[in-house]
Amino acid sequence: MEILEKYKSIRLQTIAFCKHLQPEDYAIQVVSFASPAKWHLAHTTWFFETFILKNYSENYTEYDPNFNFLFNSYYNNVGDRILQTNRGNMSRPSTDHIFAYREFVDEKMLDFLKNNPTQDVLDLVLLGLNHEQQHQELLITDVKYMLGHNPLFPAYHKDVYLLKDRNQLQETIQIKEGIYEIGHQGDGFCYDNELGVHKVFIADFEINNFLVTNEDYIEFIEAGAYTDFNLWLDEGWSWINSQQINSPMYWHKIDGEWHYYTLSGLQKIDKNAILSHINYYEANAFAVWKGMRLPTEFEWEIAAQQMDWGKRWEWTNSAYLAYPNFVKENGAVGEYNGKFMSNKMVLRGASVATSKNHSRTTYRNFFHPSERWQFTGIRLVK
Amino acid sequence: MEILEKYKSIRLQTIAFCKHLQPEDYAIQVVSFASPAKWHLAHTTWFFETFILKNYSENYTEYDPNFNFLFNSYYNNVGDRILQTNRGNMSRPSTDHIFAYREFVDEKMLDFLKNNPTQDVLDLVLLGLNHEQQHQELLITDVKYMLGHNPLFPAYHKDVYLLKDRNQLQETIQIKEGIYEIGHQGDGFCYDNELGVHKVFIADFEINNFLVTNEDYIEFIEAGAYTDFNLWLDEGWSWINSQQINSPMYWHKIDGEWHYYTLSGLQKIDKNAILSHINYYEANAFAVWKGMRLPTEFEWEIAAQQMDWGKRWEWTNSAYLAYPNFVKENGAVGEYNGKFMSNKMVLRGASVATSKNHSRTTYRNFFHPSERWQFTGIRLVK
Amino acid sequence: MEILEKYKSIRLQTIAFCKHLQPEDYAIQVVSFASPAKWHLAHTTWFFETFILKNYSENYTEYDPNFNFLFNSYYNNVGDRILQTNRGNMSRPSTDHIFAYREFVDEKMLDFLKNNPTQDVLDLVLLGLNHEQQHQELLITDVKYMLGHNPLFPAYHKDVYLLKDRNQLQETIQIKEGIYEIGHQGDGFCYDNELGVHKVFIADFEINNFLVTNEDYIEFIEAGAYTDFNLWLDEGWSWINSQQINSPMYWHKIDGEWHYYTLSGLQKIDKNAILSHINYYEANAFAVWKGMRLPTEFEWEIAAQQMDWGKRWEWTNSAYLAYPNFVKENGAVGEYNGKFMSNKMVLRGASVATSKNHSRTTYRNFFHPSERWQFTGIRLVK
Amino acid sequence: MEILEKYKSIRLQTIAFCKHLQPEDYAIQVVSFASPAKWHLAHTTWFFETFILKNYSENYTEYDPNFNFLFNSYYNNVGDRILQTNRGNMSRPSTDHIFAYREFVDEKMLDFLKNNPTQDVLDLVLLGLNHEQQHQELLITDVKYMLGHNPLFPAYHKDVYLLKDRNQLQETIQIKEGIYEIGHQGDGFCYDNELGVHKVFIADFEINNFLVTNEDYIEFIEAGAYTDFNLWLDEGWSWINSQQINSPMYWHKIDGEWHYYTLSGLQKIDKNAILSHINYYEANAFAVWKGMRLPTEFEWEIAAQQMDWGKRWEWTNSAYLAYPNFVKENGAVGEYNGKFMSNKMVLRGASVATSKNHSRTTYRNFFHPSERWQFTGIRLVK
Known part of the structure; x- marks a missing residue:
């Protein structure tokens, strides 16, 4: 049964990502937007317990009534919860306890899935699995943030080569002017924010089939970009000055040479590798400096069929807003995507940290323009 | 000579708006985003001195070298300046001194304009006059904010009827699906962000030829909208809770009845009047509650030919981003609009407080989705 | 009748201090701890209205019921009030209106005082007059703060010589070890916090009959004191670093030479003048650097009979705490002093800005150790 | 050799306090003032390494040069360090690694101590051991804070009876008026801030030979104390209102009955037990309500010979300031106590969590008046 295998394999994958963590690594929250590994493990489990088992599994008894308060992320329809900033203040339940919780819920889920649930419920299970895959990527980027901000720069694992990607071409x-269809079609899984196929008119454009590299970006830095206000959006310029920014996240100039923290530790920068960990302000300023621009999410989606993509989440020049025929679902599931449609920019593609089978050309990722702890990159358009 | 008359009349208009102010009203800054009247008077004058007289008027001697630091708003190309939050900390130069500064600059400007400046310079003068008109509206809304947050609710003037507008129809x-052209055409003045005519594809839509009224909004409030998280964007819901919001700005429930502060003082709400002073979060929540949506800025522009508009700045569902062929000008003038293209939503139309001859269907006003001290309103689309 | 003359003269003195102010100067609040001149004028008037007229004058009708909310400073027993940080947000009531309020209350007070009030009530009037004198000093220091933080450094009046004081000797x-009595004795006016005469044992000490001068302090600065953590209290060191402090308030190094803002404008520092505008952290660090210490408030009081004092509020090494027999009065008057007895240090003496007849050797002034906008100075002890 | 045994036993005691901790408990910092257990373990070790081994042990090689940055608490003389708020952001070095560091340093220290160090060095070792004992108490109170603010209220250990202390009498x-000597005398260990024996004059006073109980405090709460501003210092009243305080730390009213979190978990309050976890504002307000007062630190020290003490750190009414003959030592050791002498109040005694042999009648503990996570209590004086 496909769903059973899928469930098992994705759930195992989350645990596999944790194998290089030490006990203390699971517990800590260094910054409000990055959650402890322990919390990711529990929250993804809570998702299945809350949306599947408690609603559809007869005679199911909640594992622990406190967990709803501790592990609900942002679903107002499911009740109160601890503040996001407090996720790292809970040393208990311990990681062992949370692994036990996972086992408990997995066992119940596997039993449940054997009993031929309806398609509606299967759709929810599928949502839960995609949700888990999103948290796999967050778990990696959150761990990177924690270790990369430790003055010891400890490696997550010495043989991770996540950043060593090169452009192929x-x-x-060239894309020709015309009316194109945007949005997800077909039977495969997608999020609600991709639905509502609709037409857009697109003028001629030329898009790079490669991303900006570290070498390109070093040129930009060395041209004085971080001190030239004319390149920057006003908010970006404020951000640079208030935070004293002069390079991408994780970059350090040591003895005159650029280094960066990677999941394998602190290293000299690989100039040919694709740039990562820049925010929208930086992406936009780089494009301005080049006399080019970022693609809109529509241009990206249209070009994607012919394009080499999947190494970075690529900042587009589109705000994250509802498609014309967007329909928000009722209840908690409706909170998944729709309520975040303000002050975010769309990123398209996928990154080296994205789970397998968790990408497609219509996928709309989104972050506030100031965020850069994800594996983000820049593709340019003329 | 047309430009001379235009210059005189617009400059006089700014002073006319001040006639009901008392001396202390000119000096105070109640909140970071609202500037003192005194500052508006000086800054608009500084604009002409800096961009015209100092650059193009031979033998012109700067009025006071300190003024560049005090009255530059946000032009990095023109040098350092006091923080926006400090505009209200300067009791000197006094209002009288600033009026003298205005007279000085006006005299020099009128002399200058008599000497047949080139078209390029005239374009800059025109920009300065449009800039002054924008500040006229800001001056009114900033004064309203100051007086409306004074526990005495003093009237600006007892015979201002700004809010008593009604819908006509x-x-x-109905607008038909098709490809439409967007952006400013023709010889008239417009800002750089309106340029770059381009085509968009628009599906069929039906747009109200009237705006939401106070009565409509009271229904929304009384239906419990401010406590129903399912209606709100996540950021809106945070805003409501952290600021304890339960109604539009300036509304007060007194003895069970809704009142609002108007420029004529505190009054019972006129239920038939058009709603004002709501932010994007509120506009969007209202639309969700109605099962409708806000128009995009393109839909608005297309429908505008046939529409009754000009009473409120109408929130659209479009983020403020560059048009495809947007070209930022070099130098300070390039900072006018382009650098604000992040985390803002577009408002279309004009309001009761907008200066005459300062509106057109292609005008793109923009504010952060949380702002509501402008005369903002809601138009719905299906 | 003495009290009548006293009332008139002190009330007039407050207005005299305002004669060099321009209209906008009355309204502005630059920092939370410094109130607008307008507010001082109203609050001192409110004090008489609230504690005398409303309680003891038959048939008195409150001038305006809103004023209690606007002009109560910190008396919880008298009801709610605007936040201290909002005192500068009220352009209305205008200064003219507040002068009218003063006239109204003064007329009623003078009538009232003619009718032989009881001694208890006269004591309250005396408290009100001393309260007004305290606000006269605050008015001056608050105006200095406002003008001294204006980038134009406008003079309050060009002939103020407040800072030109010299040491006489x-x-x-030398004071001998022994038991001494501390606290106010006799019939004259004093605050409740000076009462409760009590004995203290004091060891031998030697106290300077002069204060630290600007020249002394320049030596301290040039010895690198602001970068030598060993001289500073931990809180002082944090303050220096977070606020980037490297000199007393109002000092500016211009072209290699120290200047300071005075009420007569920006001037070269008079090296022989007595130092002012340093906080407790600075006073203490200076003493440490000199290998000396600050006096306790008891040492100061004992030595005061023989001492040249009255030019600066002198930081002592005593925390502001209750004397052994301190009795807090009931009601609002009890809030005058007692409730501030935590995290403050005692300052003794009086300053160039202290009103005449408003000083005595038992007077206990108090401020948080970080404050320095008063005319504060340093006296050393061995 | 006495010092060897002492060293071993105190160092072991620190580890003994950790035996009930789970791995995640070591790593987390819930609030800036409470450090992770892991950090306490490392910092106390760093103290010996830095002040003894690196200075006095020939051929000693630093364990890890990064540790000085990570585990220096506040010694400016020893170099830069991570911000106190970041102590919980370091998942590495792991707890295991820190235990290895302890073993390494202990081994070196024991070798070193066998070689007859000079008395000066032995004094520093003694300081290090007293320092370690202070951190033992902090470790307990920090763990209590972390677990007591976890919504699950996990017990540290189910058989801890720390709070069940009763008054004996x-x-x-009665103490008679007179001149008394204050300060540490004799050969035993004491901190520098206890030195400088000096005379004080004390008037007659009567001091309770018992502390305030939970029952007493419940009466105070039920009399409406937390809503009666007349009982409170101004800063205390602000604290109550801004933090919405209505009871001691760890108290929760559940179904109309007071409970408190103890190290054994959430329990019904033992009314006869001695009150704990109140700050100076609360202690002072309670005294005011009783018509009594807190003792000064001198009264406490004089009465201590005859008194039942050692169950709570007792708030006194004395600010933490230097004794008349206080001499700050040079270098880092001089930073131990002296630099904290502002905005703190003295607490005398010892608590249930104080290590054995770490108390004496001259001991001056100190905290900011708002702190209450220590085991603090109230003794009253008339």
Whole structure:
């Protein structure tokens, strides 16, 4: 049974990502937007317990009534919860206890899935699995943030080569003016924010079939970009000055040479590798400096069929807003995507940290323009 | 000579708006985003001195070298300046001194304009006059904010009827699917952000030829909207809870009845009047509650030819981003609009407080979705 | 009748201090701890209205019921009030209106005082007059703060010589070990916090009969004191670093030479003048650097009979706490002093800005150790 | 050799206090003032490494040069360090690694101590051991804070009876007016802030030979104390209102009955037990309500010979300031106590959590008046 295997494999994958963690690594929250590994493990489990088992599994008894308060992320429909900033203040339940919780829920879920649930419920299970995959990527980026901000720069594991990706090609792609269809089609899984196929008119454009590299970005830095206000959006310029920013996240100039923290520790920068960990302000300023621009999410989606993508989440020049025919679902599931549609920019693609089978050309990722702890990158358009 | 008359009349208009102010009203800054009247008077003058007289008027001697630091708003290309939050900390130069500064600059400007400046310079003068008109509206809304947050609720003037606007009609307008052109055309003045005519594809839509009224909004409040998280964007819901919001700005429930502060003082709400002083979060929540939505800025622009508009700045569902062919000008003038293109939503139309001859269907006003001290309103689309 | 004359003269003195102010100067609040001149004028008037007229004058009708909310400073027993930080947000009532309020209350007070009030009530009037004198000093220091933080450094009046005080003598005073009495004795006015005469044991000490000068302090600065953590209390060191402090308030190094803002404008520092505008952290660090210490408030009081004092509020090394027999009065008057007895240090003496007849050797002034906008100085002890 | 045994036993005691901790408990910092257990373990070790081994042990090689940055608490003389608020952001070095660090340093220290160090060095070792004992108490109170603010209220260990102390007696002690000597005398260990024996004059007073109980305090709460501003210092009243305080730390009213979190978990309050976890504002307000007062630190020290004490850190009415003959030592050791002499109140005694042999009648503990996570209590004086 496909769903059973899928469930088992994705749930195992989350645990696999944790194998290099030490006990204390699970517990700590260094910054409000990055959650402890322990919390990711529990929250993804809570998702299945709350949306599947408690609603559809007869005679199911909640594992622990306190967990709803501790492990609800942002679903107002499911009740109160601890503040996001407090996720790292809970040394208990311990990691062992949370692994036990996972086992308990997995056992119940597997039993449940064997009993032929309806398609509606299967759709929810599928949502839970995609949700878990999103948290796998967050778990990695949150761990990177924690270790990368430790003055010892400890490696997550010495053989992770996440950042060593290269562009395959140096060509550009031409797209012709016309009316195109945007949005997800077909039977495969997608989030609600991708639905509502609709037409857009697109003018001619030329898009790079490669991303900006570290070398390109070093040129930008060395041209004085971080001190030239004319390149920056007003908010970006404020951010640079209030935070004293002069390079991408994780970059350190040591003895005159650029280094960066990677999951394998602190290293000299690989100049040919694709740039990562820049925010929208930086992406936009780089494009301005180049006399080019970022693609809109529509241009990206149209070009994607012909494009080499999947190494970075690529900042687009589109705000994250509802598609014309967007329908928010009722209840908690409706809170999944729709309520975040303000002050975010769309990122398209997928990154080296994205779970397998968790990407497609219509996928709309979104972050506030100031965020850069994800594996983000820049593709340019003329 | 047309430009001379235009210059005189617009500059006089700014002073006319001040005639009901008392001396202390000119000096105070109640909140970071609202500037003292005194500052508006000086800054608009500084604009002409800095961009015209100092650059193009031979032998012009700066009025006071300190003024560049005091009255530059946000032009990095023109040098350092006091923090926006400190505009209200300067009791000197006094209002009288600033009026003298205005007279000095006006005299020099009128002399200058008599000497046939080139078209390029005239374009800059025109920009300065449009800039002054924008500040006229800000001056009114900033004064309203100051007086409306004074526990005495003093009237600006007892015969201002700014809020008593009614809808003329109750009809809707149908627009047919198709490719439309967006952006400013023709010889008239417009800002750089309106340029770059481009095509968009628009699906069929039906738009109200009237705005939401106070009565409509009272229904929304009384239906419990401010406590129903399912209606709100996540940021809106946080805003409501952290600021304890339960109504539009300036509304007060007194002895069970809704009142609002108007420029004529505290009054019972006129239920038939058009709603004002709501932010994007509120506008969007209201639309969700109605099962409708806000128009995009493109829909608005297309429908505008046939529409009754100009009473409120109408929130659209479009983020404020560059048009495809947007070209930022070099130098300080390039900072006018382009650098604010992040985390803002577009408002279309004009309001009761907008200066005459300062509106057009392609005008793109923009504010952060949380702002509501402007005369903002809601138009719905199906 | 003495009290009548006293009332008139002190009330007039407050207005005299305002004669150099321009209209906008009355309204502005630059920092939370410094109130607008307008507010001082109203609050001192409110004090008489609230504690005398409303309680003891038959048939008195409150001038305006809103004023209690606007002009109560910190008396919880008298009801709610605007936040201290909002005192500068009220452009209305206008200064003219407040002068009218003063006239109204003064007329009623003078009538009232003619009718032989009881001694208890006269004591309250006396408290009100001393209260007004305290606000006269605050009015001056608050105006200095406002003008001294204006980038134009406008003079309050060009002929104020407040800072040009010199030490008269260079001698020291020896005090012998013994038991001494501390606290106010006799019939004259004093605050409740000076009462409760009690004995203290004091060891031998030698106290300077002069204060630290600007020249002394420049030596301290040039010895690198602001970068030598060993001289500073921990809180002082944090303050220096978070606020980037490197000199007393109002000092500016211009072209290699120390200047300071005075009420007569920006001037070169007079090296022989007595130092002012340092906080407890600075006073203490200076003493440490000199290998000396600050006096306790008891040592100061004992030595005061023989001492040249009255030019600066002198930081002592005593925390502001209750004397052994301190009795807090009931009601609002009890809030005058007692409730501030935590996290403050005692300052003794009086300053160039202290009103005449408003000083005595038992007077206990108090401020948080970080404050320095008063005319504060340093006297050393061995 | 006495010092060897002492060293071993105190160092072991620290580890003994950790035996009930789970791995995640070591790593977390819930609030800036409470450090992770892991950090306490490392910092106390760093103290010996830094002040003894690196200075006096020949050929000693630093364990890890990064540790000085990570585990220096507040010694400016020893170099830069991470911010106190970041102590909980370091998942590495792991707890295991820190235990290894302890073993390494202990081994070196024991070798070193066998070689007859000079008395000066032995004094520093003694300081290090007293320092370690202070951190033992902090470790307990920090763990209590972390677990007591976890919504699950996990017990540290189910058989801890720390709070079940009772008063032995109900009598009062009379002390006669006179001159008394204050400060540490004799050869035993004491901190620098206890030195400088000096005379004080004390008037007659009567002091309770018992502390305030939970029952007493419940009466105070039920009399409406937390809503009666007349009982409170101004800063205390602000604290109550801004933090919405209505009871001691760890108290919760559940179904109309007072409970409190103890190290054994959440329990019904033992009314006869001695009150704990109140701050100076609360202690002072309670005294005011009783018509009594807190003792000064001198009264406490004089009465201590005859008194039942050692169950709570007792708030006194004395600010933490230097004794008349206080001499700050040079270098880092001089930073131990002296630099904290502002905005703190003295607490005398010892608590149930104080290590054995770590108390004496001259001991001056000190905290900011708002702190209450220590085991603090109230003794009253008339």
